[in-house]
Amino acid sequence: MKILTILKQVPDAESRVRVQHGSLDLTGATYVLDGMDEYGVEAALRVRESGVDAEIVAVGYGPAATDQAVRTALAMGADRAVLLEGDAFHDPLTVALALADVVREEAADLVFVGGKQADWDSAALGPALAEALGWAHVDWTTAFDLDGDAFEAVHDVDDGSETLRGRLPVVVTTQQGLNEPRYPTLPNIMKARRKTLDTRAADVGQDRMVVTGHAGTERERRRVMLDGDARSAAGELVRRLRDEAKVLREEGR
Amino acid sequence: MIDFELSPEQRQIRDLAQRFARDEVMPHAAAWDRDATYPADTVAAAADLGLLNVGVPTEHGGLGLAMLDEALVAEELAYACMGFYTILMASDLGVTPVVIKGTSEQQARFLRPLTEGPRLAAFALSEPDNGSDAAALRTRARIEGDEIVLDGSKMWISNGAEAEWVVVFATADPSAGHRGVVAVVVERGTPGLRAQPIHGKLGQRCAPTAELVLDGVRVPRANVLGEVGDGFALAMRTLDRTRIPVAAGSVGVARRALDEAARYAAERQAFGAPINRLQAIQFKLADMAINVETARLATWRAAWLVDQGRPDAAASAIAKCYASDAAFATANEALHVHGGYGYVDEYPVAKLLRDVKLNQIYEGTNEVMRLVIARSLVR
Amino acid sequence: MILIVAEHAHGAARKSAFELVAAGRTLAAATGAPLAALVIGADASSVATELAGFVPDVHVVADPALEPMRSEMTTRAVVHAAEALGARVVLVPGSRSGQSYGPRVAMRLGGAYLEDVTDVSFEGTAVVAQRPTYLARVSAAVRTEAERVVVSVKLGAIAVAPLADTTGEVHRLDVPFSDDDRRLEPGPRQAAAKGRVALEEADVVVCGGRGFGSSEAFERHVVGLADRLGAGVGATRAVVDAGWRPYGEQIGQTGKAVAPSLYLALAVSGAVQHLSGMNRSRVIVAVNKDADAPIFKVADYGIVGDVLEVVPALEEALAGRD
Numbered sequence: 004m005k006i007l008t009i010l011k012q013v014p015d016a017e018s019r020v021r022v023q024h025g026s027l028d029l030t031g032a033t034y035v036l037d038g039m040d041e042y043g044v045e046a047a048l049r050v051r052e053s054g055v056d057a058e059i060v061a062v063g064y065g066p067a068a069t070d071q072a073v074r075t076a077l078a079m080g081a082d083r084a085v086l087l088e089g090d091a092f093h094d095p096l097t098v099a100l101a102l103a104d105v106v107r108e109e110a111a112d113l114v115f116v117g118g119k120q121a122d123w124d125s126a127a128l129g130p131a132l133a134e135a136l137g138w139a140h141v142d143w144t145t146a147f148d149l150d151g152d153a154f155e156a157v158h159d160v161d162d163g164s165e166t167l168r169g170r171l172p173v174v175v176t177t178q179q180g181l182n183e184p185r186y187p188t189l190p191n192i193m194k195a196r197r198k199t200l201d202t203r204a205a206d207v208g209q210d211r212m213v214v215t216g217h218a219g220t221e222r223e224r225r226r227v228m229l230d231g232d233a234r235s236a237a238g239e240l241v242r243r244l245r246d247e248a249k250v251l252r253e254e255g256r
Numbered sequence: 257m258i259d260f261e262l263s264p265e266q267r268q269i270r271d272l273a274q275r276f277a278r279d280e281v282m283p284h285a286a287a288w289d290r291d292a293t294y295p296a297d298t299v300a301a302a303a304d305l306g307l308l309n310v311g312v313p314t315e316h317g318g319l320g321l322a323m324l325d326e327a328l329v330a331e332e333l334a335y336a337c338m339g340f341y342t343i344l345m346a347s348d349l350g351v352t353p354v355v356i357k358g359t360s361e362q363q364a365r366f367l368r369p370l371t372e373g374p375r376l377a378a379f380a381l382s383e384p385d386n387g388s389d390a391a392a393l394r395t396r397a398r399i400e401g402d403e404i405v406l407d408g409s410k411m412w413i414s415n416g417a418e419a420e421w422v423v424v425f426a427t428a429d430p431s432a433g434h435r436g437v438v439a440v441v442v443e444r445g446t447p448g449l450r451a452q453p454i455h456g457k458l459g460q461r462c463a464p465t466a467e468l469v470l471d472g473v474r475v476p477r478a479n480v481l482g483e484v485g486d487g488f489a490l491a492m493r494t495l496d497r498t499r500i501p502v503a504a505g506s507v508g509v510a511r512r513a514l515d516e517a518a519r520y521a522a523e524r525q526a527f528g529a530p531i532n533r534l535q536a537i538q539f540k541l542a543d544m545a546i547n548v549e550t551a552r553l554a555t556w557r558a559a560w561l562v563d564q565g566r567p568d569a570a571a572s573a574i575a576k577c578y579a580s581d582a583a584f585a586t587a588n589e590a591l592h593v594h595g596g597y598g599y600v601d602e603y604p605v606a607k608l609l610r611d612v613k614l615n616q617i618y619e620g621t622n623e624v625m626r627l628v629i630a631r632s633l634v635r
Numbered sequence: 636m637i638l639i640v641a642e643h644a645h646g647a648a649r650k651s652a653f654e655l656v657a658a659g660r661t662l663a664a665a666t667g668a669p670l671a672a673l674v675i676g677a678d679a680s681s682v683a684t685e686l687a688g689f690v691p692d693v694h695v696v697a698d699p700a701l702e703p704m705r706s707e708m709t710t711r712a713v714v715h716a717a718e719a720l721g722a723r724v725v726l727v728p729g730s731r732s733g734q735s736y737g738p739r740v741a742m743r744l745g746g747a748y749l750e751d752v753t754d755v756s757f758e759g760t761a762v763v764a765q766r767p768t769y770l771a772r773v774s775a776a777v778r779t780e781a782e783r784v785v786v787s788v789k790l791g792a793i794a795v796a797p798l799a800d801t802t803g804e805v806h807r808l809d810v811p812f813s814d815d816d817r818r819l820e821p822g823p824r825q826a827a828a829k830g831r832v833a834l835e836e837a838d839v840v841v842c843g844g845r846g847f848g849s850s851e852a853f854e855r856h857v858v859g860l861a862d863r864l865g866a867g868v869g870a871t872r873a874v875v876d877a878g879w880r881p882y883g884e885q886i887g888q889t890g891k892a893v894a895p896s897l898y899l900a901l902a903v904s905g906a907v908q909h910l911s912g913m914n915r916s917r918v919i920v921a922v923n924k925d926a927d928a929p930i931f932k933v934a935d936y937g938i939v940g941d942v943l944e945v946v947p948a949l950e951e952a953l954a955g956r957d
Binding site: 016017022027094096099118119122124125126127128130131133134135137139140141142160161162163164166167169170178179180211213214215216219220221222224225226227228229233234236237240241244248250251 | 642644703704706707710730731732734735736738739741742743746748750751765766768769770771772773774775776777779815818819821822823824826827833839872875876881882883885888890896906907911914915917918919920931932933934935936937938939941944945947948949951952953955
Binding site: 070071074075078186187188189190191192193195196 | 271
């Protein structure tokens with residue numbers, strides 16, 4: 004069988020993100036493989052390690068620098084990679100349509116997609132890709148087991164979690180808890196040098212939505228530090244929450 | 257032409273080392289230092305990732321890592337803990353003479369096992385009464401038929417008690433000076449070999465150091481690297497290479513010191529503002545940055561020469577001497593920026609200073625480095 | 636026409652339904668377009684009646700297989716309703732389920748998807764919105780001219796709508812589901828703690844970190860304080876990874892995003908990923924023994940101290956208040 008794992012490069016969470024005159028300033032940001040996508044690579048590797056004869060293809064999309072993310076997946080153990088090179092931003096639905104072409108061309112059976120992107124804060128790519136393919140999807144997945152072409156997955160829902168059973172093909176979006184991604188080891192980094200990375204221009208259609216501006220979201224905070232021992236600080240806190248911030252309801256229980 | 261762009265693989269190697277250092281080394285470094293704990297589990301974890309014995313050639317199951325790649329790893333690991341990196345570095349110091357001079361049979365016998373688990377090598381040149389004057393060593397090697405018998409003692413041997421085997425330098429003929437030196441691989445557990453751990457180190461306290469006592473130790477002649485008389489030159493060629501990781505580790509310590517100082521200076525208030533608003537502090541930070549950048553340049557150049565097949569004794573000595581002096585100065589200034597807090601264990605800067613002092617001493621003191629450099633100038 | 640998808644649980648509309656009504660009324664008023672609600676479920680009649688107090692038309696899709704929610708069945712129902720009713724804008728909640736069928740609906744309608752918005756309006760014929768990006772540190776303005784637009788609205792971003800003074804009509808809608816819509820078979824569910832207010836709907840959230848030392852101490856102090864305040868319980872990633880609390884309680888990038896009136900961060904250091912899940916809270920209180928913890932930079936009130944001392948003192952102060 005064939006497993007695809009979809010990758011994106013995002014600014015490291017520690018990188019400074021600034022907004023100046025309505026546009027985004029990411030100067031000096033370091034870029035990494037999106038952590039949510041890393042869960043997907045790991046999940047694909049574990050399916051193979053469970054004894055399934057599978058080829059794992061890492062599929063990256065984004066600007067040329069995304070090859071770093073793709074190489075990370077190769078060093079983790081993916082067999083080969085495809086990089087759809089294009090603009091840094093596209094509407095997730097538009098990206099999904101471009102990726103669907105690759106999934107069909109590769110005749111993949113199982114696709115892992117990061118549950119939520121750390122740059123666009125979007126959870127739409129997985130469901131949109133499944134829809135573009137006419138496949139089912141499982142989102143916010145915390146466990147995934149495959150037996151032949153039957154799978155059982157556990158995923159987060161609004162009021163807890165749910166088990167879903169079904170058959171391939173399926174798009175699975177990841178969630179923290181699915182696994183603990185491995186480091187690419189030094190021997191695997193060296194081996195990955197010899198793996199194929201097929202870079203091609205992304206064939207994306209018209210975006211259905213455009214970004215017209217940016218603004219910071221930082222709010223003014225009071226930043227009052229309450230001193231004294233635990234008792235007096237706690238007493239002062241309750242007083243201020245009630246009288247100053249007015250966020251404590253009188254009944255309180 | 258000049259190109260400072262790391263290749264995609266080099267960036268991955270650096271990222272791997274950085275991630276390992278951040279997740280597995282940095283959180284424990286203070287405790288290892290306090291209790292002088294040998295972090296066996298973390299050494300094993302490093303081995304699992306391929307970070308141990310990176311110099312073992314590919315034909316013997318290793319990675320045959322280029323020196324520049326090794327320098328990238330060194331900087332990241334030393335950033336987290338120089339002592340931890342010394343454990344790995346000292347093992348490669350033991351591996352290097354076998355790579356340089358070992359026959360293919362010797363390499364298969366000694367190197368392959370090191371790639372199959374968390375196994376260390378060691379290098380034994382210094383003696384209790386003799387360090388930098390390597391030609392004057394007193395450990396005796398007597399040839400008896402197919403065997404070599406070793407008597408004497410070796411001092412300050414990193415991984416001395418933990419190593420699977422150690423390359424021992426001894427003299428077969430004290431009257432011949434450095435032409436009498438022989439390098440012999442001695443395996444752990446050989447009768448007559450005893451390792452006495454050395455306690456009370458100022459820094460790098462998680463890196464184990466031992467005195468090796470050799471009392472009629474018999475090893476097969478097949479364990480001799482090269483011929484009798486080749487030992488001294490082999491030791492020097494080894495150190496010409498392995499001083500580069502010392503330099504790279506020093507860069508890591510210096511960079512850490514700069515980061516710690518910059519962070520503290522941004523938080524610490526004096527006269528109603530963070531102290532990084534004071535020019536006196538800004539200049540210190542600038543000097544530290546100069547140290548980090550220039551030390552790295554010297555290190556990378558020496559590494560690049562090795563990777564070009566042109567290892568250069570003077571370039572390695574310049575890198576080791578300059579980077580370790582610069583790192584010591586940087587750690588010292590970082591401690592000073594911390595004021596009284598720098599003098600206690602609560603902040604990591606005191607440990608940086610204690611740790612990096614050793615970089616000015618081991619693998620040849622910085623005075624010996626200057627001798628090596630001068631030798632290339634005065635002919 | 637503006638169509639809202641009203642989600643519900645235990646026979647009552649969720650808070651998000653009334654947030655969508657508010658957003659929908661604004662959009663409808665701007666264009667004079669009619670407003671309708673869609674209720675999908677196994678037994679949705681009581682929810683439909685409830686919604687009829689808020690919108691003029693409520694369309695109901697009922698099918699036993701719709702309990703629990705299935706993404707593809709819901710997609711079919713929403714797409715069918717949007718096409719049958721000629722909806723320009725479909726508003727769905729930014730819940731886990733809304734984020735599951737929202738993109739599918741938009742794709743199938745050949746339209747655009749504006750995701751997890753905090754605000755939405757018309758600008759001429761375009762639909763424009765604001766949405767958080769870059770771990771909620773940046774708000775992006777987005778715009779679409781698409782003929783059909785699906786908008787998922789971030790939970791808690793818009794104040795709930797008041798009751799209207801007319802009674803709406805309830806209509807039944809038959810949807811031709813296919814077998815494929817039911818291809819995933821729901822198995823056992825694990826419900827979040829019973830009786831506790833849903834995290835995203837809570838007016839007060841108490842969130843604890845690893846500093847409590849053990850799951851027992853977390854239960855006693857964090858859950859105890861939350862119960863006293865009628866608050867939702869949240870946890871940091873480290874707590875969830877340690878297995879003290881279920882993933883459903885995690886707040887942050889990979890967990891839930893909340894925007895309560897009051898957020899108590901107890902032994903929470905305030906990593907960027909965590910802040911992205913709570914930085915829209917109206918008032919933030921931080922208790923941490925590390926005075927340099929980044930959480931204090933976003934806090935309205937901060938106490939430097941050990942949570943194991945401060946939280947009992949807080950309980951005492953709250954008890955004295957009653």
